[in-house]
Amino acid sequence: MARGRKFNSNGERSKQILLEKAIELFSDKGYYQTKISDIVKAANVTQPTFYLYFKSKDALYNDLNIQFQSGFLEALESQSTEIVENGLKGFVTLLEQKLLNLFVYITENPKLTKIGFIESEQSHIVKTQLTQQIIHLIYLHDCDKDLQMYSVDMKIMIDSLVGSMERLIIIYLLEQKKLPADLANDIIQLYFWKTKETI
DSSP states (O other), rough: OOSOOOOOTBHHHHHHHHHHHHHHHHHHOOOOTTOOHHHHHHTTOOOHHHHHHHHSHHHHHHHHHHHHHHHHHHHHHOOSSSOOHHHHHHHHHHHHHHHHHHHHHHSSSHHIIIOOOOOEEEHHHHHHHHHHHHHHHHHHTOOOOOOGHHHHOHHHHHHHHHHHHHHHIIIIIITSSSOOHHHHHHHHHHHHHHHHHHH
């Protein structure tokens, strides 16, 4: 029989508290400065309780990255309205909507974002997926030739966009200086102003 204190005899509640406190501590102190003893103390559970749910600090950190990646991809793939237009207009409209969904998710999960999108070694996975999704949208809307008006390699353009997003998320979303819709619109204006002019 598993040992360790459970919150109100509910093991899932103890696990959830451990996850919540770990997000706070990893976000505030960083991975290396956060110890298991810090997490169990903040969660007000015993060390054996921690090991009921997680093999190690690394396993817990990995779970948080998976949680962020899952929510991030779900936000990226969700679509609040159906975009029926093809070409540049459809692409730009859909991209702005997807950026808005991502930015809402980020503002709702700022500490988890700091871990999964900025500080974790796994963050490159999310950024690569984001780049691939945007390039997929370009081909889906059959506008790759239209984007040649920028005279820049499309992959370099999209990698630049994703890199800029990271910096803008840190400065404007995590610091609550911009609303998600405003930042999404600013990025579209910055990167696709020529496109906006033509549509």
